[in-house]
Amino acid sequence: xxxxxxxxxxxxxxxxxxxxxxxxxxxxxxxxxxxxxxxxxxxxxxxxxxxxxxxxx
Numbered sequence: 001x002x003x004x005x006x007x008x009x010x011x012x013x014x015x016x017x018x019x020x021x022x023x024x025x026x027x028x029x030x031x032x033x034x035x036x037x038x039x040x041x042x043x044x045x046x047x048x049x050x051x052x053x054x055x056x057x
Contacts, residue, residue, distance in 0.1 A: 010050065011040045 011027065027040035036057065041049040 007037070008055065009038045011038070012046060013040070013042050
């Protein structure tokens with residue numbers, strides 16, 4: 001049975017490792033696996049990447 005859940009997943013990394021390349025590539029693949037449902041950011045990116053519209057969509 002399929003359900004139309006509005007669940008979203010946010011991964012927030014608190015460290016510089018996310019921006020080192022391979023880790024960011026892995027997270028970008030994760031985001032692209034479920035467009036609009038998964039978002040990855042560092043603490044510094046939160047205000048730029050997580051919009052109210054995205055959360056409520």
